[in-house]
Amino acid sequence: MQEFLLPAIKTAMQAAAITTEKPVQLEKPADKKNGDYSTNIALLLSKECRRNPKDLAAELIERMTFPEGTVEKITVAGPGFINFYLEPSFIMQSVEHVLVEGKGYGSSCTGKGRNAIVEYVSANPTGPLTIGRGRGGVLGDCIANLLETQGYAVTREYYFNDAGRQMQILGESVRYRYLERCGKGGKFPDTHYQGDYIRDIAETLFAEHGSALVDSTDLGVFKDSAEAIIFSSIRKTLERIDIRHDSFFNEHTLYTVRENGKSANDEVLELLNSKGFIGRYDGATWFLTTKLGQEKDKVLVKSSGEPSYRLPDIAYHLDKYRRKFDLIVNVFGADHIDEYPDVVEALRILGHDTSKMRVAINQFVTTTVNGETVKMSTRKGNADLLDELIDDVGADATRLFFIMRGKDSHLNFDIELAKKQSKDNPVFYLQYAHARICSLLRMAAEETGFKPDGTGRHLMQELTSEPEVQLGFALLDYPEMIRSAVRLLEPQKMVEYLHSIAELYHKFYQECPILKAEPEICTARLFLSLATRQVLQNGFRILGISAPESM
């Protein structure tokens, strides 16, 4: 849309004999009064040119030329901004691109031929998914969707561990409940998983085996069935909000010894050792991060001989690099904030390009009930479950709720509000705009025989009223909005944008009669509605919310 403005400004600068290192910036003023586009170049250059910014701006404007019918006027405003006002017919004519490109509108091919991996959720199968995990899950899924619009081939991966101490405790927890069920229970330890789901698993085992397992000393059956049941419940929950993974990576495989006699973990130790970053003291093996200016070294292998979580983490990311991804995105909760810098450092030491790796950290979700903050813990069984949230507010609202805030903000989730919000929920505002358009188009097909096949599309140029042009102009912003969301790994940008589109449409709908207008204007307004629906649909697909045809 604004592509032709930059060259015109640069040409004007050359004509005025101005050379500078400073980039020319175009921005969209918040207030329409200040034009459709604006540049601050005269303000930036006034010092090095030793000229009054307003005079400089006036001279630049003198020297600019544009194709006929594109720019309506240019003004100098405020301290020296140059403001561009576009011809409404030029804007409305450009809206045709939305319809021409259809589902592909907003896509680009900047990532074409490149592979990306997005890792998210990655919860170990020790219990049902909590609300907190849901935030990272939706964030990761939307980031993956965003990357796909840019042409990336995206692998969605889930990293989990079904071995180790936590799973041991899980197995024991189930056994305690099972023994209770058989009437032989002792006191249930505070250190174990107390959620009701443990009882359910024990009940399932009891239904299958009766009391036959009472004397079993093998924890395996308890652990394995718990893992299977919990993992399947996690996946079911994720599916309810349309989150699916292509690939499940088991941390355990990093421990298994391969044909060359080494595990992936061993290999990382060797590699880091060869670079001089491994030390042994206090009976443990350390990553010598003090050499990198950190306060302490980090344990990689405990004195017991077991690796700490850091070692497989590094091995896992090394594996991602070896799988030849061009872009590696990790979506973590804030509790991992201290860990990823070590992984990055290790990979850098091993000679990998760490600029390929990006980390999206989402701050915690705090849940409040009756204004009181509830502390969550899977172990204590008082965690707020994602499944229950979906039951209460539905899949669309659940998804939207998690991404309508910036990932760096703590998300305050008022459970009661969410429950009674079924009607006031922000998701309905967006969906209502879509349903309204669908209804309108149905009616148009019946009453006027309108067909969305492109005939008469050019009539949009005839629309000149403020609500129409503002809506059209906003629709043209969509591709840039996506690029910005991708750059920042921040789908929240999309939510705000779509909200503004819905708002502009409702305003247009209110002020401009459509079916009752003159035939040509009617057709033009129907095409504008169609373009709006296209942008809403494309945006909804990225956010993973449904586009209802009626409400």
Added chain:
RNA sequence: GUGCCCGUAGCUCAAUGGAUAGAGCAUCAGCCUUCUAAGCUGAGGGUUACUGGUUCGAGUCCAGUCGGGCAUACCA
């Protein structure tokens, strides 16, 4: 103590260093015999936690202070 994130309307949150700091919810006042009122229009509500600094310009950047969250494990 140290590191990271946050502090903006009564509440939940926006604002690539730009012009009069914006939405939603809540409150109040209007708009349906007319294309979906889950909508629209308007009103009230602010010392952007505080103090300095950088510059044409700071909610945004820098330094410090205060407050909240997370992390600072040979847990994952």
